Amino acid sequence: xLRIGLIGDYNPAxxxxxxxxLALQLAQEHTGLALExxxxxxxxxxxxxxxxxxxxLWCVPASPYRSEDGVLLAIKFARENARPxxxxxxxxxxxxxxxxxxxxxxxxxxxxxxSPNAERAVIAPLACALVDVSDxxxxxxxxxxxxxxxxxxSHEGYHCNFGLNPAFSSALVSGPLRATAFDSTGxxxxxxxxxxxxxxxxxxxxxxxxxxxxxPPLVEGFVRACGRFTAASS
Numbered sequence: 001x002l003r004i005g006l007i008g009d010y011n012p013a014x015x016x017x018x019x020x021x022l023a024l025q026l027a028q029e030h031t032g033l034a035l036e037x038x039x040x041x042x043x044x045x046x047x048x049x050x051x052x053x054x055x056x057l058w059c060v061p062a063s064p065y066r067s068e069d070g071v072l073l074a075i076k077f078a079r080e081n082a083r084p085x086x087x088x089x090x091x092x093x094x095x096x097x098x099x100x101x102x103x104x105x106x107x108x109x110x111x112x113x114x115s116p117n118a119e120r121a122v123i124a125p126l127a128c129a130l131v132d133v134s135d136x137x138x139x140x141x142x143x144x145x146x147x148x149x150x151x152x153x154s155h156e157g158y159h160c161n162f163g164l165n166p167a168f169s170s171a172l173v174s175g176p177l178r179a180t181a182f183d184s185t186g187x188x189x190x191x192x193x194x195x196x197x198x199x200x201x202x203x204x205x206x207x208x209x210x211x212x213x214x215x216p217p218l219v220e221g222f223v224r225a226c227g228r229f230t231a232a233s234s
Contacts, residue, residue, distance in 0.1 A: 002035035002226045005051055007074045007091070008060035010039040015132075015159065016061040016089065016205050023210035027223040030215050035223060045070030048077050056084035056198075056226035059091030061159065061205055064113055072098045079103075084198040084225040086218065089160050092201035093123045095191065096164060099177050113162050122172065124165035127187075130158035130203075137189045137204060143180035144192050145200060148221035156189075156204035163203050164188045198225030 004024065011017055021037065028035050037058075042065040044050060051057055057078045065071050075098040078085035087095040093111060100109035100122045110118035112125060134157045139146035146152065164172065169188055173179040181190030181202065193199035198221070206216040 002033055003054045004037040004056045005054035006037055006039045006058050006060050009041055009066050014062045016207055019207040019210045023207040023216050023219040026210055026215040027220045031223055033227045042067040042070040045074050051077050055230045059087040061089035063090030076102055082197050084229055086222040087201035088205050092203045095201040096122055122165050122168050123162050126163045129161045132159055137181045140180040145180050145190055149217045157208040158204050
């Protein structure tokens with residue numbers, strides 16, 4: 001049985017939180033991999049022991065989280081321990097923040113929603129808010145996400161006001177963290193980490209497809225990665 005930890009503060013009014021269990025159920029039915037998921041309130045994550053028992057971690061939308069430290073601890077654990085990780089919307093934003101602080105050494109890196117006056121706000125307000133809209137995203141050739149979708153592009157839903165700050169994007173995605181999806185203007189909409197079994201963050205919310213009965217390819221890919229992790233560690 002795969003155990004997937006959902007990093008976030010559950011709110012039944014959040015559309016993405018309604019969609020995630022449906023997406024995981026569709027992935028289970030399609031892959032044949034039995035799974036169970038557990039919501040992990042961010043303030044409950046005080047050390048690695050809280051997340052270590054899970055075969056995969058999904059940092060879900062609806063930030064700001066009650067505990068930024070708890071979220072960043074979980075993301076760091078997944079990155080350093082080759083644990084399958086998916087971050088959508090707020091999860092994407094905090095993946096970038098954790099990478100900036102702990103890999104690039106930018107101790108002053110901040111999230112613009114929490115610290116709007118920070119000099120190094122690696123996450124900043126979008127030039128055009130993406131609240132309950134959908135848009136085309138183009139995938140980088142040869143990327144993990146392109147392979148999962150088996151397509152050069154997709155149409156995805158959003159509910160966010162913050163994204164990667166263009167002032168810092170070149171430095172953030174010029175190393176092992178790579179930009180792998182873009183909108184029509186070239187703005188980064190997904191990243192993934194090289195040399196990691198599965199470490200993907202998307203500003204869009206692929207789980208929303210499940211609300212119409214469609215299996216989100218990225219959720220299926222994440223569940224399959226959790227299955228491979230389980231097989232390798234057993």
